[in-house]
Amino acid sequence: MQMPRGGALGETWVMGTTPRTIIDSVVRSVCGRDVVRLVPLAGGGMNETYRVELAGEGAVVVRIARQDVPWFIDEAYLMTQARAAGAPTAEVLGLEHLDHDGELLSFSVQQFLPGRSLDELIGEVPAAELERLVVDAGEMLARVHSVVLDDQRAIRHELRLPDEREVARVAGIVKETVDPAAAAIVVRGADFLRHEVTTRAAPPLSLVHGDFCPKNLLIHDGSVVGFIDWEFAGRTSPAYDFAQWEVDAGDALNDRLDLVRRGYARVADPELAEAGWTPAFAIDWALEKLGWKNPATPAQVRRCLDVIARYASA
Secondary structure, eight states: OOSOOHHHHOTTOOOOOOOHHHHHHHHHHHHSSOEEEEEEOSOOTTSEEEEEEESSSOEEEEEEEEOSSOOSHHHHHHHHHHHHTTOOOOOEEEEEEEEETTEEEEEEEEEOOOOEEHHHHTTTSOHHHHHHHHHHHHHHHHHHHTOOOOSSOSEEOOOOOOOHHHHHHHHHHHHHHTOHHHHHHHHHHHHHHHHHHHHSOOOOOEEEOSSOSGGGEEEETTEEEEEOOOTTOEEEOTHHHHHHHHHHSOTTTTTOHHHHHHHHTTTSOHHHHHTTOHHHHHHHHHHHHHTOSSOOOHHHHHHHHHHHHHHHHO
16 A cells, blocks of 8 residues: 555544634635634544534535645545546535645535444444445445546555565564464465465556545435545555455444445446455555554454454465
């Protein structure tokens, strides 16, 4: 994976707070209306994220990034492509980039989609309802993957050939925090990944969401109304998104990739789309999480090891 994920920058990393006057000015420029209230939103990834209530009525979402280069440009383009293919995404109303005290601030002002994340609803909705929502999300994921990008604007997520020193470092972390047997699982996973990368032809590329898991599925009135947080969207094998689900879906849904595939099959053949690459992408992501500088949670560590052990042993 070429782009650093949450753990690479620090899972507990916190951004600075943008002055209210600047946010007001950007929203006024894009929407032509004044800001009445800012409500911080959780799950904004590496960015400040707010629901902004506007004068009169209505609301928008504002995301603010601090990067060395203008941000959100490719993300807005990819969201538009996904929406055109039938995947539910918010409309990007405007992008702004400005300098504040020598720091580049990038703003993405987006349509506000009402609802709650599927992650929040686990345990609240009946099991049959939860399964139906995941199946529906699988169908929408297939629509995302139907987008073939013919330019170089998108991030390219590539499988990494395991570095021996990095593998040793991760194995050492796992040995110390779990046990020696767990460290051996890390080594087996790296060997499996190395074999896949060096012996198989590269898979075909499509648009991927890049962080496909329950926290980024927005539910409203019993329907999936939005895929949110497209910051890691890019070009790679569809297996990338299947692998993200296997590692990150959470205890209730980690092992229900079958539901995603069932919905996917309404639009396309999931096995053909994955082309056998899900194990490699899952192990790659699990190894990355195990090596985070700010350690993964015990539950995340356990899931990463379970995924590696299952695929590497097979």
